[in-house]
Amino acid sequence: MNNLCIRFRDAILPIAGIIAAWQLLAALRIVNPVLFPSPVQVFFAAGEMIRSGVLWTDALVSLRRAATGFFIGATLGVLTGLLTSRVRIFSIGLNPLFNLLRPIPAIALVPVAVVWFGIGEQSKYFVIAYSVFLAVWLSTHHGMEHVPDIYIRAARSLGASRGLEFFQVVIPASAPHIFAGLRFGAALSFLSLVAAELTGASAGIGYRLEEARQYILVDRMFVGLVELGVLGATLDSIFVWIGHRLVHWEQA
Amino acid sequence: MSATLALNALKARTRALGKQILGQNFQLGALGLLAFVVLWESVSRSGWINPIMLPAPSVVARSAVDLIASGELIRHVLSSLWRAFLGFAIGSFLGLALGILMARLPGVHCLLNPLVQIFRAIPSLAFVPLAIFWFGIGEISKIVLIAFGVFFPVWVNTYLGTRDTNPLFSRAAASLGARGWRMLIFLILPAALPFIIAGVRIALGSALVLLVASELTGAQFGVGYLIQLSQQVFRVDHMFVGLITLGLLGFLFDYAFVCGLRKFLPWYGAENGQANGTR
Numbered sequence: 001m002n003n004l005c006i007r008f009r010d011a012i013l014p015i016a017g018i019i020a021a022w023q024l025l026a027a028l029r030i031v032n033p034v035l036f037p038s039p040v041q042v043f044f045a046a047g048e049m050i051r052s053g054v055l056w057t058d059a060l061v062s063l064r065r066a067a068t069g070f071f072i073g074a075t076l077g078v079l080t081g082l083l084t085s086r087v088r089i090f091s092i093g094l095n096p097l098f099n100l101l102r103p104i105p106a107i108a109l110v111p112v113a114v115v116w117f118g119i120g121e122q123s124k125y126f127v128i129a130y131s132v133f134l135a136v137w138l139s140t141h142h143g144m145e146h147v148p149d150i151y152i153r154a155a156r157s158l159g160a161s162r163g164l165e166f167f168q169v170v171i172p173a174s175a176p177h178i179f180a181g182l183r184f185g186a187a188l189s190f191l192s193l194v195a196a197e198l199t200g201a202s203a204g205i206g207y208r209l210e211e212a213r214q215y216i217l218v219d220r221m222f223v224g225l226v227e228l229g230v231l232g233a234t235l236d237s238i239f240v241w242i243g244h245r246l247v248h249w250e251q252a
Numbered sequence: 253m254s255a256t257l258a259l260n261a262l263k264a265r266t267r268a269l270g271k272q273i274l275g276q277n278f279q280l281g282a283l284g285l286l287a288f289v290v291l292w293e294s295v296s297r298s299g300w301i302n303p304i305m306l307p308a309p310s311v312v313a314r315s316a317v318d319l320i321a322s323g324e325l326i327r328h329v330l331s332s333l334w335r336a337f338l339g340f341a342i343g344s345f346l347g348l349a350l351g352i353l354m355a356r357l358p359g360v361h362c363l364l365n366p367l368v369q370i371f372r373a374i375p376s377l378a379f380v381p382l383a384i385f386w387f388g389i390g391e392i393s394k395i396v397l398i399a400f401g402v403f404f405p406v407w408v409n410t411y412l413g414t415r416d417t418n419p420l421f422s423r424a425a426a427s428l429g430a431r432g433w434r435m436l437i438f439l440i441l442p443a444a445l446p447f448i449i450a451g452v453r454i455a456l457g458s459a460l461v462l463l464v465a466s467e468l469t470g471a472q473f474g475v476g477y478l479i480q481l482s483q484q485v486f487r488v489d490h491m492f493v494g495l496i497t498l499g500l501l502g503f504l505f506d507y508a509f510v511c512g513l514r515k516f517l518p519w520y521g522a523e524n525g526q527a528n529g530t531r
Contacts, residue, residue, distance in 0.1 A: 014366035035386060093284040100285075103502030104495055105461045107377070108476065111468065111483035112491050116305060194377045195465060206378065213381035221382055229373035 037219040042226075045219035054208065059227060061203040062193055065121065069128025070189040074182055077133045081140025081178070086166075091141075098137060106131035106188070107195040114199065124196040131192040132185040139181025143174035175247045183239045190232050205231075269507075307489040315489040316496070324478075329497060331473040332463060335391065339398025340459045344452060347403045351410025351448075352436070368407065376401045376458070377465050384469060394466040401462035402455040409451025413444030449513060456505045464498065475501070 019039045025031055026038030033041065049055040083090040109130060113123035147170050155169045197206025205224050212220035270278045289309050295301060296308035303311070319325040350368075354361040379400060387393035417440055425439045467476025475497050482490035 014362065015370070018367055018370075092280045093287065096281045096285045097288055100499065103460075103506070104499035105457075105464050105502065107461060107468065108464045108479055108495055108498050111479050112488070112495070115483055115486070115488055115491070191375045191377055191461075194375050198377070198380060199468070209378060209381045213385050216385070218382075218385065221385070225374050225378055225382070228375060228378050229370065232375060233373040 034216070035218065037222060041219045042222045045217070046223045046226075049220065049223055055223070055227065058203055058205045058208050058224075059231065062197065062205045063231070065124050065196075065204065066128060066189045066193045069125045069193070070132050070186060072125060073129035073132025073189070074136050074185055076129070077136025077181070077185070078140050078178060080133075081137045081144060084137070085141045085144030095141075098134065102134055102138070106134075106192050110195055110199050113196070119200040124193070124201070127196045128189045128192045131188045135185045135188055136178075136181045139184070140174070140178050143177025143181070144170060146177075147173040172249065179243050179247050183236070183243065186235055186239055187232070190228070190235070194228065304486065305488060307492060312489050312492045312496075315487075316493045319490065319493055325493070325497065328473050328475050328478045328494075329501070331471075332467065332475045332501070335394050335466075335474065336398060336459050336463045339395045339462070340402050340455065342395065343399035343402025343459070344406045344455060346399065347406030347451070347455070348410050348448065350403075351407045352414050352440075355411050355414035356436075356440075368404075372404055372408075376404070376462060380465055380469060383466070389470045394463070394471070397466045398459050398462045401458040405454040405458060406448070406451045409447045409454075410444065413447025413451075414440055417443045445517070449517075453506070453509055456509060457502065460498065460502050460505065 023039050026033055026036070026041075037045075046055070080090075080094065084094050085091065106127060109127055110123075113126045117123035117126055151169050151173055152165065155165045160168065193204075194206040194209075197204040198210050201207040205228055209221055209224040212218070212224065267278075270282075292306075293308045293310060296303050296306050296311075307315075316325070350364065354364060376397070380397060383393040383397045383400075387396055421439055421443055422435065425435055430439060463474075464476040464479075467474040468480050470480075471477040475494050478497075479491050479494035482488070482494065
């Protein structure tokens with residue numbers, strides 16, 4: 001109960017204060033309401049978007065895109081990371097390429113993806129999967145490569161086979177790194193989702209932002225921003241929660 | 253004598269750079285990279301894939317030479333660099349100032365923390381339409397966006413670093429009579445510097461991301477704009493030149509940062525501050 005009070009004081013109260021100050025600014029006509037809508041306006045816009053169902057369909061479309069891209073990218077990233085960290089041929093052949101690709105911002109690939117795959121779903125999956133892939137690959141590769149030597153030596157001196165060593169020592173030791181990479185990848189998938197949707201789509205939160213800009217409906221833009229913030233924060237806390245359960249032995 | 257020394261230093265640095273990209277035995281790494289380029293070239297020339305969609309490395313190299321020779325690429329790079337520099341300078345200054353203020357003054361922290369936390373949850377790219385709406389498609393909206401993206405990593409790290417200064421240090425300094433700005437300049441800032449450096453390094457990555465995002469929406473010059481323009485006229489080879497330029501810029505930013513760190517603040521150990529930037 002006490003905890004809840006502190007939470008209320010620390011989280012809810014300041015936000016309420018911000019909204020009140022914002023409303024006051026708008027009510028006193030200090031800022032132009034077309035450029036900077038009041039919270040009440042934003043609230044009504046959100047109500048209208050909920051009633052027409054746009055808010056849910058956008059969220060579902062965006063989440064499906066992010067989830068598909070994340071799933072493809074994360075699977076490939078973990079598998080490639082396994083190969084490059086355990087099999088020398090792969091690390092020699094692939095690491096230099098990935099290291100060269102890493103400094104290129106993934107958003108710059110959006111126009112390229114549009115040329116290759118059109119403006120449909122595929123180009124969005126490609127951009128999201130690409131950005132997730134590199135992040136997850138890097139953390140998997142590093143996590144597996146930096147398993148402390150002493151663990152492996154201890155396992156070998158106790159007579160563990162290669163398979164046993166891999167599943168009982170390498171995987172548990174690198175899991176926190178891999179999981180940190182997955183969490184970072186989830187945040188990235190959201191970022192690339194917005195980038196991909198801004199350039200052309202027929203639904204989705206990023207698309208709704210761009211549409212609202214073209215029709216000069218700033219209140220709807222604010223609704224979209226809040227929606228993105230809430231979804232992003234929720235996803236991240238889900239990842240943290242799963243992480244505490246799944247790799248409870250070590251928090252990276 | 254000093255020339256040979258400099259040459260040796262240059263050789264060592266090139267070797268370290270090669271190792272960083274190509275891995276431990278970099279002859280084999282270079283061979284792998286070469287194999288990839290040959291594969292790409294042969295796929296592009298084989299006729300399975302439309303060579304306009306996937307131009308061969310030789311075609312991309314020729315376009316790059318053309319773009320450099322005509323002076324076009326330099327102009328794009330220079331305008332991108334100028335934007336990135338301005339946005340980065342403004343964003344990191346604000347992040348630094350606000351981080352210190354919020355860590356030192358509880359009143360400012362109470363006032364601003366919820367606001368900053370709310371904005372932090374929203375992907376910075378989502379502000380591109382809003383920035384265009386508020387500031388137009390000119391330079392200002394681009395610089396504001398870059399500054400916005402740079403602000404958060406610098407702010408978070410400055411705030412955490414300044415807040416978590418070892419109390420033993422500040423007590424020792426206080427007992428020697430340090431107060432106010434003296435305490436800040438000689439104790440708090442040096443103690444928080446490793447955190448701040450890590451934040452600035454991450455911010456370099458986000459500056460590049462937001463630079464590209466803001467240039468994709470429209471500009472007169474800029475590497476992101478080059479990619480966008482080439483898409484509209486279907487010059488995939490020029491898009492590849494743009495991508496490679498961006499990769500080089502990102503790499504050079506980071507490399508210059510690490511070199512500067514090693515030169516001016518060698519005791520902070522640049523290798524430990526490995527950043528995992530938001531791309």
